[in-house]
Amino acid sequence: QKEVEQNSGPLSVPEGAIASLNCTYSDRGSQSFFWYRQYSGKSPELIMSIYSNGDKEDGRFTAQLNKASQYVSLLIRDSQPSDSATYLCAVNGEDGGSQGNLIFGKGTKLSVKP
């Protein structure tokens, strides 16, 4: 069974701080990595995709990928109360049978305190 592991949190940071969200995955053949944000009662929204080792920046968000360590992270700079949500890590690898090819972690709940 392929796994995507995230700390469930809650992760609490003060407004203006950097929030750091981490994700590890078990399938070494994985090639595509995604971060989603899910507000309570809403559907997940894609915020970042990353496909190669290193950093990828988009506004206040930076995704970091280290395939050798099987580790993906998301940094949120200048955190705002509106960033309070659950963040889902998803990993796309080889066909996983009943798991499908896109495997989600259970998510980390982030709380940004004003």
Place this chain on the structure above:
Amino acid sequence: DGGITQSPKYLFRKEGQNVTLSCEQNLNHDAMYWYRQDPGQGLRLIYYSQIVNDFQKGDIAEGYSVSREKKESFPLTVTSAQKNPTAFYLCASSLDRDTEAFFGQGTRLTVV
């Protein structure tokens, strides 16, 4: 507007009744997915389809059925065999099996 449309937003089912959740996309995506989410839990895969006229069971397919007769449509039927169907159902699609998936707004199903 391009996107994924799920309907209805809220659905109530009586015991022993089959219900069908609609999912339509106009993004020309090949792959489509159905997930179930229970309160405070992660996403669990029910069924997925990587191409029209083909679909595979996910981890929790029992009590559910799907069809993929058209590229843009992937309806999910919750049958009476599904004993605990109350949940938030999410449909997603992606261009292909390697690219990011986008979600519809979800259908909240409640057994009454």
